[in-house]
Amino acid sequence: MARDPVCGKEIDEAAVRAVTGQTAYGAPEVDPTKGTRRFHEGVWYYFDTLDCRSKFLASPDTYIKKAAS
Ligand SMILES: [Zn+2]
Numbered sequence: 689m690a691r692d693p694v695c696g697k698e699i700d701e702a703a704v705r706a707v708t709g710q711t712a713y714g715a716p717e718v719d720p721t722k723g724t725r726r727f728h729e730g731v732w733y734y735f736d737t738l739d740c741r742s743k744f745l746a747s748p749d750t751y752i753k754k755a756a757s
Contacts, residue, residue: 690725690734693751694743699723699734728752 690699704723707716718724724741725734728748735741744751 690732692736692740693733693754694735694740697736699736701725701734704734 690701691697692699700723704725705718706722707718710716721737723734723736724738725732726741726744727733728744733744735744
């Protein structure tokens with residue numbers, strides 16, 4: 689299980705990665721309501737909502753430090 693660095697909620701990585709379909713151009717499409725993830729400085733971070741991801745992206749260092757402690 690991964691942990692959302694913003695709210696601390698446990699995230700099911702498999703659900704986040706589950707592909708729900710394909711875009712018109714053949715790119716995999718995922719359902720953002722099931723969570724999302726972001727690659728940041730060599731690590732994947734998982735979020736339960738786009739809201740949490742936005743907070744993380746606004747100030748990643750704040751949340752990375754909090755998650756590590
Ligand atoms: Zn969250």
